[in-house]
Amino acid sequence: MQTAVLLVLLGGCVCSVQSGDESQNLQTRVENLERSLLQLQNPPRVAFTAGLNPNNEQGNYGPYNIDTTILFKRVLTNVGNNYNFAKGIFTAPVKGLHFFYFSLMATFDPAPNMRAALKRNTEFVAYVFDEAPSDTHDSVSRADTLVLEVGDMVYVELERGKSIYGLRGQNNMFSGFLLHPL
Template identity: 40%
Template sequence: MKTAVLVFLISCAVCAAEVNPSETKHTQCFCDGTLAMTVGALTEKVTNLIDKIAQVETKQQSTEKELTELKSITQGTPKVAFSAALYETGSGDTGPFNTATPLKYKKVFSNIGSNYNPATGIFTATVKGVYFFRFSMFNNLKPTPNSVVRLMKNSGHVVTVWDISGSDGNDMGSNAAALSLEVGDNVYVELMANRQIYDDLANYNTFTGFLLFTL
């Protein structure tokens, strides 16, 4: 674009140099004056146009850089997310067990990245980052509720949901946490010893997690 404008200006200068010297002095002065005014106005407009083109090119380069950075971030960020419920089929109580036991959420709704293992109920981080986890608990249909579950990071307790007393037949609760995980860290939901939970195809008991951002 800039080259075309410069060629146009050079053409105007050449035209000015080729004015017929045999014309009358009055006509020559008139033509020269008009030509000078025209070239001056065109030069000013072309200069303004070149400035605007430079500004547009600068904005375009900035936009292309931002798009490149955004594309790099989007393509480079691992996609990790899972969600699962306790039972694939049937209904009933889970527990009690003599010792604290990881719950195996076998009905998998999603498992992007394959970091969750439904055979063990354990999520294993393959990317260092901050993750969000949520779990829900529905207690057993007994005269007195007797349910305690907790979110575990490796062998350490994080947060708990419990319901071990009351006059009603059942209750439901949930809890959540954002955890900083290293590669290889495990996260799971644990049913405490001598406790029970109840579930059926309504999927009351669920375990969900996803990567918020890498570190």
């Protein structure tokens, strides 16, 4: 009988220690679920669209002696203020799946000589180009979906020696938005 009581007491002690660990794990899980619920109820709002020329100016942008981030200064939308028009860079505020789109117009004169890249931090994501001398007024565009970490930067970079044409700020655009947090 004494052995049974001792086993029950020891078992109770072991259970209470286990219950303490389980209680801590349960508390952590509840806190994580509450955080997730708040994110679902209040999702981050991230979206921007910007054009090249804020004053609807016309003319060539480039060529430059170095690769140059294109400054899309005509900000039409900047929900969350994550696009910096002074630097031409979008910075991810949350980890998530993001969608980006950009379009560029080739120069008229000299003949089209345009090549640009969508970049994440310093990594090339995609190229667009138009170097056909036989025609003008060409536009190129690109859309990509990227998983970004907090602080990742996305921008469009014009290759050195290349140029684009600005026509009243409408034909060179850069847009992005958060599809959903991860």
